[in-house]
Amino acid sequence: MPKPTKGPRLGGGPAHERLLLANLAAALFTHKSIKTTETKAKRMRPLTERLITFAKRGDLHARRRVLAVIGDKAVVHELFTEIAPLMAEREGGYTRITKLGFRKGDNAPMVQIELVLEPVAPKKKAxxxxxxxxxxxxxxxxxxxxxxxxxxxxxxxxxxxxxxxxxxxxxxxxxxxxxxxxxxxxxxxx
Missing domain, CATH: 1.10.287 (Helix Hairpins)
Structure with missing residues (x-):
């Protein structure tokens, strides 16, 4: 599990931050790419990587662990049936963060976080x-x-x-x- 950060949380409290990151991860699995602030994307990346690793295992226990974080059964079903097979050969690095610039209203650094769905090139033998x-x-x-x-x-x-x-x-x-x-x-x- 990712280490909790000290200091101010993203949404005010730890429970609100947990729900915020879970909702961002659900949106990422649904749309395959979302636009958010850099801080939220960096905090969301370990959570999404872990959830995809559970989905790659594919057993009932892994499905229940993902359902504990993301409450939407449709999103979990999509994660296990569509996204996990595409990530089967990949050993990590399931997400990509691309910087977009600064938001006009408050000058917050914006990024686009997306799932890396391209097939993996096989590594050369030793x-x-x-x-x-x-x-x-x-x-x-x-x-x-x-x-x-x-x-x-x-x-x-x-x-x-x-x-x-x-x-x-x-x-x-x-x-x-x-x-x-x-x-x-x-x-x-x-």
């Missing part, structure tokens, strides 16, 4: 992104190997003596090579 990521490391890997080899060769040429001494100490006992030779000899005894 597979092309993963193949592009696989190609990038493959291309970068040879370049990294070449860079790593040249400093290693330069370091080996400058410090040949200390590297060879440590290698001779480690490789002086070839134990691993002698053990396989002894194993067949034990098999011959049996």
């Amino acid at each position: 597979a092309p992104k993963s193949s592009a990521k696989a190609e990038a490391p493959a291309a970068a890997a040879p370049a990294e190997d070449e860079v790593v080899e040249t400093p290693a060769e330069d370091a080996a040429e400058t410090e040949e003596a200390p590297v060879e001494e440590t290698e001779t100490v480690e490789t002086s006992e070839p134990i691993a090579e002698e053990e396989p030779a002894e194993a067949p000899a034990e098999d011959d005894k049996k």
